[in-house]
Amino acid sequence: MTTDLRSWLESVRSLGLLRELRDADWDVEIGAITDINAKKNKYTLLFDQIKGYPDGFRLVTGALLDSKRVALTLDLTPTLNDLELVRTIKDRAKSAAGNMDGYSAKYVDHAPVFENRAEGNKINMLKFPAPKWFEYDGGRYLGTADAIITRDPETGWINVGAYRMMLQDETTMSILIEAPRHARLMIRKYWDAGQPCPVAISFGHHPLIHMFAGMEVPPGVSEFTYAGAVRKRSYEVVKGPMTGLPIPADSELAIEGYIVNEFRQEGPFGEFIGYYGGGTTQSATVKVAAVYHRDKPIILGTCSGRPPHDYTYFRCPMRAALIWDILETAGIQGVQGVWCHEAGYSRAFTVVSIKQLFGGHARMAGHVACQCRPGAVSGRYVVVVDDDIDPSNLDDVVWAMCSRSDPATGIDVIAESLGTPLDPIVDHAPDKDILEYTSSRGIIFATKPYRKLIRNEFPRVVEASKELREKTVRRWKELQD
Numbered sequence: 401m402t403t404d405l406r407s408w409l410e411s412v413r414s415l416g417l418l419r420e421l422r423d424a425d426w427d428v429e430i431g432a433i434t435d436i437n438a439k440k441n442k443y444t445l446l447f448d449q450i451k452g453y454p455d456g457f458r459l460v461t462g463a464l465l466d467s468k469r470v471a472l473t474l475d476l477t478p479t480l481n482d483l484e485l486v487r488t489i490k491d492r493a494k495s496a497a498g499n500m501d502g503y504s505a506k507y508v509d510h511a512p513v514f515e516n517r518a519e520g521n522k523i524n525m526l527k528f529p530a531p532k533w534f535e536y537d538g539g540r541y542l543g544t545a546d547a548i549i550t551r552d553p554e555t556g557w558i559n560v561g562a563y564r565m566m567l568q569d570e571t572t573m574s575i576l577i578e579a580p581r582h583a584r585l586m587i588r589k590y591w592d593a594g595q596p597c598p599v600a601i602s603f604g605h606h607p608l609i610h611m612f613a614g615m616e617v618p619p620g621v622s623e624f625t626y627a628g629a630v631r632k633r634s635y636e637v638v639k640g641p642m643t644g645l646p647i648p649a650d651s652e653l654a655i656e657g658y659i660v661n662e663f664r665q666e667g668p669f670g671e672f673i674g675y676y677g678g679g680t681t682q683s684a685t686v687k688v689a690a691v692y693h694r695d696k697p698i699i700l701g702t703c704s705g706r707p708p709h710d711y712t713y714f715r716c717p718m719r720a721a722l723i724w725d726i727l728e729t730a731g732i733q734g735v736q737g738v739w740c741h742e743a744g745y746s747r748a749f750t751v752v753s754i755k756q757l758f759g760g761h762a763r764m765a766g767h768v769a770c771q772c773r774p775g776a777v778s779g780r781y782v783v784v785v786d787d788d789i790d791p792s793n794l795d796d797v798v799w800a801m802c803s804r805s806d807p808a809t810g811i812d813v814i815a816e817s818l819g820t821p822l823d824p825i826v827d828h829a830p831d832k833d834i835l836e837y838t839s840s841r842g843i844i845f846a847t848k849p850y851r852k853l854i855r856n857e858f859p860r861v862v863e864a865s866k867e868l869r870e871k872t873v874r875r876w877k878e879l880q881d
């Protein structure tokens with residue numbers, strides 16, 4: 401059981417997955433190291449003595465690059481494979497559904513994040529390690545794996561989201577919040593009432609809150625609560641002295657301030673789809689009113705880019721679990737597994753495996769998976785496969801697509817679905833609002849035709865039977881692991 405980022409890092413060390421690096425440059429070198437690592441050795445990286453920053457002001461990347469570290473973060477056994485992880489996350493969320501409040505954030509009176517405080521002209525956000533991650537980025541991003549905490553002014557609902565934040569100067573930062581995000585709706589309510597939106601932001605914390613801040617948790621439920629329900633242990637928070645907003649009690653570096661209705665140039669930024677699709681934006685401004693940090697704070701950072709990148713992995717089991725939960729809640733029976741692939745940056749290539757129970761069953765599953773919120777945001781393709789196909793195995797999935805789908809009848813195209821300006825194939829126009837973007841979806845039904853399935857007319861798969869395989873492997877040690 402890990403209680404903060406520091407104890408979590410020690411557990412990662414004991415798994416043999418931590419590497420410490422000294423003297424790296426914030427100016428694109430940390431980004432290049434992080435990206436190469438995400439595609440190759442997949443260590444968790446702890447950077448210290450970062451050029452130009454005080455010794456001991458550290459930065460972690462590569463936090464959640466495999467199932468072991470996702471499981472560790474959720475207090476689960478690290479031996480779970482990808483699909484077992486998905487099922488466990490889904491089952492835990494489902495079993496807590498009627499009792500989410502039992503896992504509400506737990507307020508504590510003291511937190512080490514208040515070891516150092518600054519307000520007014522003492523604030524200097526530039527002293528914390530903030531990489532320029534890639535060569536064509538437009539600035540230094542302190543906020544990537546951050547947790548942005550806002551309160552709905554009407555209902556009191558506390559939202560936690562991960563939205564990128566670029567440094568402007570000592571006391572201001574730009575924040576990019578896309579169209580369907582919950583914080584955007586809350587901020588709009590404050591602005592419509594002529595008020596700035598109070599905000600608390602943590603830049604270093606236990607990776608648990610990073611995992612849930614960066615996912616489409618259902619509306620109306622706080623990510624603190626949802627994370628606690630899935631981990632089966634409430635998340636501890638401390639009340640922000642200025643805004644009263646909850647700040648992770650394990651935070652290493654946090655601010656309180658206001659999101660104001662002022663727009664500044666932000667970006668470009670190497671985005672999660674793998675392109676500079678969004679270019680330079682005019683983004684809202686965060687004015688920092690107070691900053692708190694632990695002695696020798698550790699910033700949690702990450703960068704995106706061509707997938708697989710530093711945060712594609714953890715969103716695969718998380719998104720798959722959210723989609724599976726919604727499928728079941730929508731009454732879709734027979735779901736055997738769901739997987740969202742890293743090559744589709746966890747959003748654009750989702751595979752649902754079902755045991756077909758009736759004609760049209762695959763269509764129901766495909767359309768719900770495609771249009772529900774965690775499946776719809778930046779989505780592109782959904783593939784529905786039979787229960788003999790492992791949805792996380794691309795060879796299996798492509799084989800099913802090639803051999804079981806008929807392109808003339810087995811692909812549904814849904815035009816004008818939820819879009820994003822970051823999509824490299826959408827058209828931009830100077831007067832186009834962020835809320836106007838749409839794009840189409842393809843749902844591929846790579847399932848055996850139901851009429852052949854029930855008549856036992858679909859050809860037998862060519863492979864040794866389970867019994868023959870087991871007997872053969874027992875006899876031939878060359879085939880054993």
Ligand SMILES: Cc1cc2nc3c(=O)[nH]c(=O)nc-3n(C[C@H](O)[C@H](O)[C@H](O)COP(=O)(O)O)c2cc1C
Pocket residue numbers: 544545559560561562563564565576577578579580581582583613614615616617702711777
């Ligand atoms: C590392 C990381 C960075 C992200 N950056 C952004 C961002 O800059 N802007 C944005 O709108 N969404 C970003 N997202 C996606 C949102 O965090 C995600 O859609 C989440 O569901 C938003 O919270 P909400 O559902 O409460 O709105 C990012 C996610 C991750 C994991």
